[in-house]
Amino acid sequence: MNGRAIILSCSLGCLMLLLWHVATAGSELPTPSAVLKVAREFLRSPFYDAGPNDKGIGILAAYSIGRLAAGFGCASVCAVLLGVWLGRRPILFAALNPYIQILRAISPIAWMPLLLYSVKDSGITAFLVVFMASLWPTLANTAFGVANIKKDYLNVAAILQISPLKTLLRIILPAAGPTIVAGLKISMGSAWVAVIPAEALLGSMGLGYFVWNEWNNLSLTSVVFAILVIGIVGVIVDFLFSRLSRRLAYTD
Amino acid sequence: MQKALLEIDHVSRSYAVPGKKEKVTVFQDVCLKIHKGEFVTVVGHSGCGKSTLLNIIAGIDRAEEGMVLVNGRRIDSPGLDRMVVFQNFALMPWLTVYQNIRLAVQAAYPDWEQQKIDERTRAYVEMVNLKGAEDKLPAALSGGMRQRCGLARAFSVQPPIMLLDEPFAQIDALTRGVIQDELIRMWTESDVTIFMVTHDVDEAILLSDRILLMTPGPGARVAETVAIEIPRPRERKRIIEHERYYSYRNRIIKFLAGE
Numbered sequence: 001m002n003g004r005a006i007i008l009s010c011s012l013g014c015l016m017l018l019l020w021h022v023a024t025a026g027s028e029l030p031t032p033s034a035v036l037k038v039a040r041e042f043l044r045s046p047f048y049d050a051g052p053n054d055k056g057i058g059i060l061a062a063y064s065i066g067r068l069a070a071g072f073g074c075a076s077v078c079a080v081l082l083g084v085w086l087g088r089r090p091i092l093f094a095a096l097n098p099y100i101q102i103l104r105a106i107s108p109i110a111w112m113p114l115l116l117y118s119v120k121d122s123g124i125t126a127f128l129v130v131f132m133a134s135l136w137p138t139l140a141n142t143a144f145g146v147a148n149i150k151k152d153y154l155n156v157a158a159i160l161q162i163s164p165l166k167t168l169l170r171i172i173l174p175a176a177g178p179t180i181v182a183g184l185k186i187s188m189g190s191a192w193v194a195v196i197p198a199e200a201l202l203g204s205m206g207l208g209y210f211v212w213n214e215w216n217n218l219s220l221t222s223v224v225f226a227i228l229v230i231g232i233v234g235v236i237v238d239f240l241f242s243r244l245s246r247r248l249a250y251t252d
Numbered sequence: 253m254q255k256a257l258l259e260i261d262h263v264s265r266s267y268a269v270p271g272k273k274e275k276v277t278v279f280q281d282v283c284l285k286i287h288k289g290e291f292v293t294v295v296g297h298s299g300c301g302k303s304t305l306l307n308i309i310a311g312i313d314r315a316e317e318g319m320v321l322v323n324g325r326r327i328d329s330p331g332l333d334r335m336v337v338f339q340n341f342a343l344m345p346w347l348t349v350y351q352n353i354r355l356a357v358q359a360a361y362p363d364w365e366q367q368k369i370d371e372r373t374r375a376y377v378e379m380v381n382l383k384g385a386e387d388k389l390p391a392a393l394s395g396g397m398r399q400r401c402g403l404a405r406a407f408s409v410q411p412p413i414m415l416l417d418e419p420f421a422q423i424d425a426l427t428r429g430v431i432q433d434e435l436i437r438m439w440t441e442s443d444v445t446i447f448m449v450t451h452d453v454d455e456a457i458l459l460s461d462r463i464l465l466m467t468p469g470p471g472a473r474v475a476e477t478v479a480i481e482i483p484r485p486r487e488r489k490r491i492i493e494h495e496r497y498y499s500y501r502n503r504i505i506k507f508l509a510g511e
Binding site for chain 1 (some may be wrong): 310311312326329330331332334335340342344345346347355356359360389391409440
């Protein structure tokens with residue numbers, strides 16, 4: 001961001017805080033200062049652990065991030081491998097693509113009853129929900145990226161007699177890298193969006209559970225604080241992927 | 253007579269046009285024998301299928317009829333014995349110049365130690381005068397420097413046959429001459445056999461032992477062969493003074509003009 005954008009961004013932030021204050025002052029809804037006060041309390045000792053229903057916000061965030069990492073990680077490995085395989089088979093990819101698009105459009109939360117009934121374990125169900133949320137964008141992007149690799153690169157690999165595994169690692173993945181990472185970034189976003197309701201509905205430890213718990217305590221101020229934490233974690237994760245995509249980008 | 257290193261035996265290629273029953277023949281019945289160490293060039297209009305012919309020899313395209321033989325053995329897939337230099341360079345854009353060349357050396361000599369691979373890579377970086385630019389990505393280089401890298405990649409494998417697909421078409425005229433000289437030097441110093449495709453008549457006369465003239469497509473064929481009997485080493489400035497230069501040139505240009 002350049003200097004003027006930073007100034008504008010900060011002013012807009014202040015304006016939003018002001019609007020929030022004006023809208024909530026004198027009502028039952030939490031004001032910015034109330035949320036700030038709660039935040040200070042929570043952040044004083046973020047990693048305390050006083051039993052299953054009373055943990056620090058840092059521990060809760062770690063649970064959610066762990067769930068995200070597990071579901072997203074497994075799904076990404078599957079999606080990239082399957083995507084590479086599909087990308088090399090244009091007819092099959094074209095045939096399957098409509099289904100991938102349908103699956104992608106379904107909120108992973110919608111699968112939850114079915115998954116919970118099938119596996120009968122809330123932890124595994126939460127993992128599977130995140131897995132489903134992460135799978136489709138990466139799969140679609142990887143297949144697309146691999147299908148559109150310049151023929152020349154593969155010809156060079158063939159002329160040099162590079163083995164299929166080395167061709168995958170040294171030619172196909174770097175060539176499709178930027179497209180794959182763009183897919184991973186979308187997947188990561190949709191997985192993080194899925195983690196929160198999955199935890200809330202399944203009662204699995206984490207930020208989503210915290211939101212729901214505080215709602216049941218009718219502590220809206222804590223709910224707003226949790227919302228902010230969720231947003232900030234999401235932004236940090238997204239930033240990491242932006243850096244990765246910049247490293248893999250190439251100009252032809 | 254000496255046995256041919258590369259033999260093209262009645263090769264034809266056609267492609268299907270959507271909505272039409274009849275296939276369009278790109279070229280037909282191309283026969284050609286190239287001996288070890290020769291520099292043979294195909295000249296023809298764009299669309300006559302000369303690049304397709306080159307790709308068939310490279311094994312990245314297929315002949316519909318006929319076959320390609322290397323050392324008397326039929327080939328139908330790409331291999332390290334036929335390195336290709338591409339018109340658009342085909343360098344990996346995510347690898348530096350050095351890494352692009354090293355990729356080829358490593359692929360060609362999988363048993364070599366790292367140090368030996370690096371030595372060979374460095375030698376070819378220097379051979380094409382890319383020292384100082386070896387850590388740059390292709391996108392940061394001019395067309396001429398990219399093709400130097402392409403040539404180094406192909407030569408570093410030390411293949412018996414090299415296939416050059418309009419290698420100088422995307423390089424500015426001044427640089428083109430310099431790289432042509434480098435190519436001639438590398439060809440002379442090795443015993444590689446070169447098959448090149450171009451539409452530049454002067455380039456063909458300067459470089460080739462023999463020039464094959466292809467008629468315009470569709471249904472192209474090799475109509476004539478011109479043996480260039482100008483002694484080597486040939487110099488760009490001096491070759492145009494050779495008594496036979498313009499007779500070759502006129503003959504080829506008249507052919508291309510359809511006379």
